[in-house]
Amino acid sequence: MNTQATFDLERLTAVNAAQAARLLREVRDARIAGRHPRVGPRPVIGASWDRMLASGVDPEHDHRAGMLSTDEVERRRQASPLRHVLPVLREGLLSVADVAQHIMVVADAEGRLLWREGNRSVLRMADGHGFEVGADWRESIVGTNGIGTPLVARRPLQVFSAEHFVRTHHLWTCTGAPITDPRDGRLLGVVDISGPLDTMHPATLALVGSVAKLAEARLREQHLTALDKLRSVAAPVLARLGGRAVAVDTHGWTAAVTGMPPPGRVTLPKSFADGRAWLPALGRCTVAPLPGGWLLRFDDGGGAGSAEPHGAGVPVATRVVVDVGGSHRWTVTVTGSAGCWTHELTPRHAELLYLLAVSRAGRTAAGLAEDLFGDPGRTVTVRAELSRVRRYLGGLLAHRPYRFHEDADVELVLAADPSRLLPQSLAPAVVRARAATVP
Numbered sequence: 001m002n003t004q005a006t007f008d009l010e011r012l013t014a015v016n017a018a019q020a021a022r023l024l025r026e027v028r029d030a031r032i033a034g035r036h037p038r039v040g041p042r043p044v045i046g047a048s049w050d051r052m053l054a055s056g057v058d059p060e061h062d063h064r065a066g067m068l069s070t071d072e073v074e075r076r077r078q079a080s081p082l083r084h085v086l087p088v089l090r091e092g093l094l095s096v097a098d099v100a101q102h103i104m105v106v107a108d109a110e111g112r113l114l115w116r117e118g119n120r121s122v123l124r125m126a127d128g129h130g131f132e133v134g135a136d137w138r139e140s141i142v143g144t145n146g147i148g149t150p151l152v153a154r155r156p157l158q159v160f161s162a163e164h165f166v167r168t169h170h171l172w173t174c175t176g177a178p179i180t181d182p183r184d185g186r187l188l189g190v191v192d193i194s195g196p197l198d199t200m201h202p203a204t205l206a207l208v209g210s211v212a213k214l215a216e217a218r219l220r221e222q223h224l225t226a227l228d229k230l231r232s233v234a235a236p237v238l239a240r241l242g243g244r245a246v247a248v249d250t251h252g253w254t255a256a257v258t259g260m261p262p263p264g265r266v267t268l269p270k271s272f273a274d275g276r277a278w279l280p281a282l283g284r285c286t287v288a289p290l291p292g293g294w295l296l297r298f299d300d301g302g303g304a305g306s307a308e309p310h311g312a313g314v315p316v317a318t319r320v321v322v323d324v325g326g327s328h329r330w331t332v333t334v335t336g337s338a339g340c341w342t343h344e345l346t347p348r349h350a351e352l353l354y355l356l357a358v359s360r361a362g363r364t365a366a367g368l369a370e371d372l373f374g375d376p377g378r379t380v381t382v383r384a385e386l387s388r389v390r391r392y393l394g395g396l397l398a399h400r401p402y403r404f405h406e407d408a409d410v411e412l413v414l415a416a417d418p419s420r421l422l423p424q425s426l427a428p429a430v431v432r433a434r435a436a437t438v439p
Contacts, residue, residue: 048152057143065136065141068135082114089104093207103122104116109329113147143164144159146159156175159173172196174192178190181219182217238295245257280393319410325413332393361403365383373427386399421433
C-alpha cells in the first residue's frame with residue numbers, strides 16, 4: 001500500500017525556510033486543485049484545509065469580517081478571565097517577540113482579537129492584513145491560521161507560510177496555543193506569536209505552549225485563593241448548622257462541607273438564586289447567598305435525589321439538549337422542574353454524549369471504546385471519562401449499559417452541514433458518521 005510522505009516542517013525549515021515555503025505552496029496548490037502532491041501536509045493542517053474547502057473559504061483573497069467597536073472590545077476584555085493572566089503572557093512572550101520581530105496577540109474563544117502588542121514594524125505589517133484588535137480570526141472566516149485553527153484543534157499549533165490556507169497570509173508564521181479555564185475546561189481563547197516567515201523558529205511552538213500552561217496555572221492559583229476566602233466565611237456558618245450542607249463558589253466548586261462527603265464540584269443551574277432548587281446527584285436543597293458563592297442545605301431523609309419521584313435522581317420532565325453543532329464549542333443543557341443549566345463539554349465528552357444520544361438503548365464500555373478508539377479493550381479510559389461526565393449529569397446518565405435515563409427527553413443538536421460533525425474528532429464512529437453524509 002502506498003503511503004504518502006508527510007511534510008516535515010521542523011526538518012525542512014531548519015535547512016532552508018524559503019525552500020520549505022516553496023514546497024508548501026506546491027502542496028497547498030495541489031490540494032486545492034484536487035491533485036495528489038508528492039508530499040502531503042501535516043495531518044492537522046490537511047484536516048484544516050479540508051474544512052476550508054468544504055466551507056468555501058476563498059484560498060486566494062483574505063476576507064475582512066466586521067470589526068468590533070471599541071466599546072465592545074472593552075466589554076469583552078473586562079468579561080474575559082484572560083485579563084488576569086496578561087502579565088504572565090507578557091513576561092513569557094513579549095521580550096522574545098520584540099527581539100524576534102514578532103507580535104503577541106490574545107484572542108477570545110470566538111477568535112476575536114482583544115489584545116495585541118510587540119514589535120512596532122510588525123504591528124504595522126499586521127495592520128495591512130486585518131490582524132488588528134477587534135478583528136475576527138476564526139478559521140471559518142480567514143482560513144487556516146494560528147488563532148482560529150488552535151481553537152478548533154484544541155492544541156498548540158505552528159502555521160508556517162503556505163500552511164495558511166489563504167495566499168495573502170503566506171508571508172507569515174503564526175504560533176498559537178489555546179488557554180482553558182482550569183475550573184471547568186471551558187475554552188477561554190488563544191495566545192499567539194506571529195511574524196514574517198523568515199523569523200520562524202521551531203522552538204517557538206514549545207515556548208508558546210509552555211506560556212499558555214503557565215497562564216492556566218495562574219488561573220488555577222487565583223481560583224484556589226478565592227476558594228480559601230470563601231471557606232473562611234463559610235466555615236463558621238456551617239459549624240452552626242445541622243444536617244447536610246455545602247458551601248460552593250459561583251462555579252460550583254466546594255469550599256467547605258458538613259454532614260456529608262465533600263463533592264468536588266456541584267453542577268449549578270444557569271439561573272441560580274435564593275430559595276429551593278434541585279441539583280443532579282444531590283437532590284433538593286435550600287439556597288442562600290454567600291460572599292463569592294452559595295450555601296446549599298440539603299433535605300434530610302434520604303440520599304442524593306431522594307426527593308425526586310422517578311428514581312436515580314431524575315426529576316419529572318427533564319429535558320437534555322446535547323449540542324455538538326459548533327466547530328469548537330459543545331454543550332449539554334438540562335432543563336427540569338428546578339430550572340435550567342448548561343455545561344460546556346470537552347472534546348472527549350462531546351464525543352461520548354453524541355454517541356449516547358444516537359444510541360438511546362445504550363452502549364457497553366467495550367462498545368464505546370470501539371467507537372472512540374477503534375479498540376474495544378480501552379474500557380478503563382472510557383469508564384474514567386464517564387465517571388467525570390456523571391459528576392455533572394448525575395442520575396441522568398445510567399449504566400450497564402451506559403445510556404441516558406429513560407425518563408429524560410434527549411435532543412441532539414447537529415451542525416447544519418453533517419460532514420462538519422465534531423470536526424476535530426478522530427473517533428472512528430464520528431469519522432464514519434461524517435463520511436456517511438458525503439455523496
